[in-house]
Amino acid sequence: xxxxxxxxxxxxxxxxxxxxxxxxxxxxFIWSCAFLITIPLSxxxxxxxxxxxxxxxxxxxxxxxxxxxxxxxAREEQSNxxxxxxxxxxxxxxxxLKGGGKLSISAFIFESVKQDxxxxxxxxxxxxxxxxxxxxxxxxxxxxxxxxxxxxxxGEEDPVYLIDYNGGVSYRRSASRYDLVEPALTKSLTAxxxxxxxxxxxxxxxxxxxxxxxxxxxxxHNNFYDLDTxxxxxxxxxxxxxxxxxxxxxxxxxxxxxxxxxxxVKGELVGDTLEVNIIPKVYMLRDQSWARSTALNDYTxxxxxxxxxxxxxxxxxxxxxxxxxxxxxxxxDSVINFYYLEAFREMNKLQDLYDKETRxxxxxxxxxxxxxxxxxGLQTGVLFPD
Numbered sequence: 446x447x448x449x450x451x452x453x454x455x456x457x458x459x460x461x462x463x464x465x466x467x468x469x470x471x472x473x474f475i476w477s478c479a480f481l482i483t484i485p486l487s488x489x490x491x492x493x494x495x496x497x498x499x500x501x502x503x504x505x506x507x508x509x510x511x512x513x514x515x516x517x518x519a520r521e522e523q524s525n526x527x528x529x530x531x532x533x534x535x536x537x538x539x540x541x542l543k544g545g546g547k548l549s550i551s552a553f554i555f556e557s558v559k560q561d562x563x564x565x566x567x568x569x570x571x572x573x574x575x576x577x578x579x580x581x582x583x584x585x586x587x588x589x590x591x592x593x594x595x596x597x598x599x600g601e602e603d604p605v606y607l608i609d610y611n612g613g614v615s616y617r618r619s620a621s622r623y624d625l626v627e628p629a630l631t632k633s634l635t636a637x638x639x640x641x642x643x644x645x646x647x648x649x650x651x652x653x654x655x656x657x658x659x660x661x662x663x664x665x666h667n668n669f670y671d672l673d674t675x676x677x678x679x680x681x682x683x684x685x686x687x688x689x690x691x692x693x694x695x696x697x698x699x700x701x702x703x704x705x706x707x708x709x710v711k712g713e714l715v716g717d718t719l720e721v722n723i724i725p726k727v728y729m730l731r732d733q734s735w736a737r738s739t740a741l742n743d744y745t746x747x748x749x750x751x752x753x754x755x756x757x758x759x760x761x762x763x764x765x766x767x768x769x770x771x772x773x774x775x776x777x778d779s780v781i782n783f784y785y786l787e788a789f790r791e792m793n794k795l796q797d798l799y800d801k802e803t804r805x806x807x808x809x810x811x812x813x814x815x816x817x818x819x820x821x822g823l824q825t826g827v828l829f830p831d
Contacts, residue, residue: 494525496543497627501556502635506642510649513554514566514599518547520573526630527576530586532620537578542630546574553634565657567641568604570595576630581617588626590614592633596641598654598775605654605775608644610637653712656719656774663764664724677727677757679823683750690735698805699740702749703733706760706792708785712777719774723767723781727760729753747816748806754819755795761826763788795828 526546528537542549550571573593581587591613597604614633618625649655668676675687688700709724736745763784772780803811822828 495529495531495538495540497526497540497630498543499549499553499631499634500627501553502631503557504559505557505635505638507559508561508564508642508645510645510655511565511567511598512560512562513558513569514560514562515568516547516551516554517568517570519570519595520546522575523547526574528578529576529623529626530578530580530620540576540626546571550574550634553631554638557635558638565655566599567607568597568599570597572609574630574633576626583617585617586620588616588618588629590616590629590633592637594637600775601773602776607648607654608641610640612636612640649717651714653714653719654775655717656714657717659719659721659772659774659777661721661723661767661772661777663768664722666724666726673731675729675731677729677753677760683729683746683753685736685741685746687729687731688734688736688749689731690733692735692737699745700736700749701734702729702752704729704753704756706756706763706788708781710778710781719777721777721781723764725760725764727753727757744812745806748803748812751799751815751819752796754823755799755828756792758819758822758826758828759788759792759795762828765826 523546525539525541527540529540531538544552554569571593572595573591575591576588578586578588592610594610596607596610598607599605612633614629614636616625616629645655666676675681675683683702688702693701704727706725706727709726710721712719712721714720734749736749766788767781767784770780770784799815802808803815806812818828
């Protein structure tokens, strides 16, 4: 009756807040007066689809780390958000947001949250926003809202996926109380925006996906050798004591060296800048390198040292290549890995070329020529300039 207060309840469906958040359930109760709140359902077009207008929540919060820059509609069904039970129809009738789902949701978000474009731009994908109703056993209409959003950071390149939100609202209403549907839709959107705000406040401290810039640092490796490994340094050339493996009986070579290089890479967020610290290591393994007792002379040692030098030159070139790259924070690991693998292939190719042209050191004139090429490469960081 007019003037009487009617009580209805909306219950948030249980959902997970992911990392650093506990699983919880929200609920709220709203009192309303029938003679004060009436939201008529209008129709539009030839479809007979009813419209619901979302009421904006003014300044839900003021973000300090982001702003919502774009909303994309990725729903499979975009012609409506679901169906309502109406007294004049036996079957549920289609209903949509006024102006369409994307336009209405975008307006709600942009007007409910302050937008500071100096912060991180966040893109929202609407994967699902659906409404369904059924008649309950008590005579009330039972409604359910489902909401699934994906949040992306718009960096310099492709959007960077951050996190999904899956939530919803359930409600009960009398058959004539259409005005109770809109609060359920609004509260589901409000909960999603608060969820992302809470998430980013925690993640911004150490989530590298949220970096706004990048700084690559190459750090020195200070250990020159240990029991099994000799790390490259110009002040410490190889000696035959570094070749500790037993010679391969079937090999026709006088000596063999196992040399390679590696990158220790660690990225951490410092403020809003991703600092990537790289420690390059050029090394030879003692227990996989050998020399025959009949070939312990300076010429043999020089040939093996030059293999080690080639590895050093390739590593220096890789450092220079990466230093000159314009790397974006969201791709630093894949870019560094790509260049590392390319350098590794180049190293193997040049090692084979060196052995082929010197005939594994037998051709002394070719060895002298390669000695000069390698000496110059150690100075310039490039073995064969383009």
